Amino acid sequence: MRDPNYNFGYLDERTKRMIRRAILKAVAIPGFQVPFGSREMPLPYGWGTGGVQVTASIIGPQDVLKVIDQGADDTVNAVNIRSFFARTTGVATTTRTGEATIIQTRHRIPETPLAEGQIMVYQVPVPEPLQRLEPRAAETRSMHALADYGLMHVKLYEDIARYGRIATTYDYPVMIEGRYLMAPSPIPKFDNPKLHMSPALQLFGAGREKRIYALPPYTAVQSLAFDDHPFEVQRWPQPCALCGAADSYLDEMVTDDRGGRLFVCSDTDYCGRRRSRKEAA
Amino acid sequence: MYVAAKGGERAIRNSQALLAEARRGDPALPELSLEQIRQQLRLAVDRVMTEGSVYDPDLAALALRQASGDSVEAVFLLRAFRATLPRLGYSEPVDTAAMRLWRRISATFKDLPGGQVLGPTYDYTQRLLDFSGEENRPAVEADCAGEASPRVVDLLDHEGLIEAQQPAEGDPDPGDLTREPLSFPAPRALRLQNLARGDEGFLLAMGYSTQRGYAHSHPFAGEIRYGMVEVELVPEELGFPVVVGELALTECQMVNQFAGSKSEPPQFTRGYGLAFGQCERKSMAMALVDRALRAEELGEAAGAPAQMQEFVLSHSDSLEASGFVQHLKLPHYVDFQAELELVRKMRERSAVTHA
Numbered sequence A: 001m002r003d004p005n006y007n008f009g010y011l012d013e014r015t016k017r018m019i020r021r022a023i024l025k026a027v028a029i030p031g032f033q034v035p036f037g038s039r040e041m042p043l044p045y046g047w048g049t050g051g052v053q054v055t056a057s058i059i060g061p062q063d064v065l066k067v068i069d070q071g072a073d074d075t076v077n078a079v080n081i082r083s084f085f086a087r088t089t090g091v092a093t094t095t096r097t098g099e100a101t102i103i104q105t106r107h108r109i110p111e112t113p114l115a116e117g118q119i120m121v122y123q124v125p126v127p128e129p130l131q132r133l134e135p136r137a138a139e140t141r142s143m144h145a146l147a148d149y150g151l152m153h154v155k156l157y158e159d160i161a162r163y164g165r166i167a168t169t170y171d172y173p174v175m176i177e178g179r180y181l182m183a184p185s186p187i188p189k190f191d192n193p194k195l196h197m198s199p200a201l202q203l204f205g206a207g208r209e210k211r212i213y214a215l216p217p218y219t220a221v222q223s224l225a226f227d228d229h230p231f232e233v234q235r236w237p238q239p240c241a242l243c244g245a246a247d248s249y250l251d252e253m254v255t256d257d258r259g260g261r262l263f264v265c266s267d268t269d270y271c272g273r274r275r276s277r278k279e280a281a
Numbered sequence B: 001m002y003v004a005a006k007g008g009e010r011a012i013r014n015s016q017a018l019l020a021e022a023r024r025g026d027p028a029l030p031e032l033s034l035e036q037i038r039q040q041l042r043l044a045v046d047r048v049m050t051e052g053s054v055y056d057p058d059l060a061a062l063a064l065r066q067a068s069g070d071s072v073e074a075v076f077l078l079r080a081f082r083a084t085l086p087r088l089g090y091s092e093p094v095d096t097a098a099m100r101l102w103r104r105i106s107a108t109f110k111d112l113p114g115g116q117v118l119g120p121t122y123d124y125t126q127r128l129l130d131f132s133g134e135e136n137r138p139a140v141e142a143d144c145a146g147e148a149s150p151r152v153v154d155l156l157d158h159e160g161l162i163e164a165q166q167p168a169e170g171d172p173d174p175g176d177l178t179r180e181p182l183s184f185p186a187p188r189a190l191r192l193q194n195l196a197r198g199d200e201g202f203l204l205a206m207g208y209s210t211q212r213g214y215a216h217s218h219p220f221a222g223e224i225r226y227g228m229v230e231v232e233l234v235p236e237e238l239g240f241p242v243v244v245g246e247l248a249l250t251e252c253q254m255v256n257q258f259a260g261s262k263s264e265p266p267q268f269t270r271g272y273g274l275a276f277g278q279c280e281r282k283s284m285a286m287a288l289v290d291r292a293l294r295a296e297e298l299g300e301a302a303g304a305p306a307q308m309q310e311f312v313l314s315h316s317d318s319l320e321a322s323g324f325v326q327h328l329k330l331p332h333y334v335d336f337q338a339e340l341e342l343v344r345k346m347r348e349r350s351a352v353t354h355a
Helices: A013-028 A049-058 A076-089 A137-145 A150-163 A189-195 A268-280 B009-024 B034-040 B042-052 B057-066 B071-082 B152-158 B188-197 B200-211 B280-292 B309-315 B318-329 B333-354
Strands: A064-069 A102-106 A119-123 A174-176 A180-182 A201-206 A211-215 A221-223 A250-254 A261-265 B100-105 B219-233 B242-256 B269-276
Touching: A013 A049, A013 A201, A013 A211, A049 A076, A049 A102, A049 A119, A049 A201, A049 A211, A064 A076, A064 A268, A076 A102, A076 B009, A137 B309, A189 A221, A250 B333, A261 A268, B034 B042, B034 B057, B042 B057, B042 B071, B042 B188, B042 B200, B042 B269, B057 B071, B071 B318, B152 B219, B152 B242, B188 B269, B188 B280, B188 B309, B200 B280, B219 B280, B242 B280, B269 B280
Parallel strands: A064 A102, A102 A119, A119 A201
Antiparallel strands: A174 A180, A174 A221, A201 A211, A250 A261, B100 B219, B219 B242, B242 B269
16 A cells, blocks of 8 residues: 555656656666766665665556665665655565666576566665775766776786686676676676577666666677677586576575585575476476 | 575574664663654764764664664765655755854854854863762853854954855756766765765765875864754745755854965865764864865875775765675575685696696
């Protein structure tokens, strides 16, 4: 039931319009970070305020919302954000990837392939892929304007020189349509290939840093690499202990204090549906 | 076991109930009234109003009670509420020269028009814990007059000894950083907005650093004044200003040395601090940091942290800082798993090469 004390989606309509304008600009320039007048939300900065503002600006009464954190629908932050929207919009929520029209996520892209008409909303802590190399926003802005990304290539090269491989495992930098360097948010690099030519609209909201960026459907997204050090994703020596999937990203559970480990799907919807299909068969 | 590793809606509801219980304490004791908080914890209320950017002592008291007295949490509650309020209009600039003073001191002149008014302050108390409570309260002999007197810096201004601060050509409206994101370099009006909302502890440390050789600028506390000012608004249909209310403010004007340049004769420069209620530590620290941030404009070498706009303004907000530091409490299983996988792989490789 929707709480009548708040506007639909919590934000007032003028704020939504301001955010929608930023989203439209972001869609028009894929990978470019659009500054927006981020508002203080009733949840802390760094906990998804950017994603929440994006979702609040695009959601309508007919939408079906799924919220995941670490791939799971029942982690604390996902539960909180889902109940926030249930309270302020009254829309239907789901855990099924296929049924959702909007999926707000922190740190994962679902294993089930996305479809046209779906919208992914990513919560972004640090929208600037160059921030750890150059903390001054005035500098990185001009680096983007000049497409001057040498600093990032040098960083990746230094990884190879020092560790024998690129030592970035999540928030792995991507090039958008050969123009803008973009932070895909802290998804594991395992998920990077799903960004490429996705039929879904992908929106990225960074509330604390006050930036929105986007990938329209079917955008070319390339993970940075070198000819002799091609891009690779994580692999596990064993499948999911619960559903047997060999193609999904696995979480590690510590089962005892003697080195016992259990590897299970991080995507709870994918894992659960595979298990119920197996039981039915 | 698998399910226990996840949050779950019931666990969250239980956590909220436990918080409510811990916040309330022993139910046999009466709950603090908002009036008690306003009257007896007024400096806490003033800080929450200042950093929360809402002048409303009742709401600030409510926020403090709900936050169990944690000022950063109370500021958060007030800001989130503020974000939902519509803008009815912008007031005229407040005239702090017309302030009805409860306290006014200057460290630069022994006596001056209006005199030194000590007012209510901890400055001249001996910091001994007072176990006697109410009984020991001294009687008030002379009440604060509540009269206006000229600003100290204006007295220097008559002689041209201090930089003139005239509004820019055409007096453009200042930006509003609660509506538009800050970009760098930021004009002074926006810097001051940021500092006014900034965390007192952060500004205090930054201001302190300027006194210890990092961006030294020889400050003197020209004046600190605390009192009431009127707020005026020009309603469109009337076309002239009407008083819509009063604010308690603390204003600090720091007077700093400046050697002069080719175009400017030697003169004093200013650093400015302003806060709701009585927030002297905050407004003094703000004035020091404001002056340090003017380094570039005044042609000074800008290498100290307090002189770096992006460094100061991007890290001053307690909401942003507290949120992002504490987001590390959220689950990071996925990214940690990615790092584990990498470290294990790298160790395998080094075991092979070292074998």
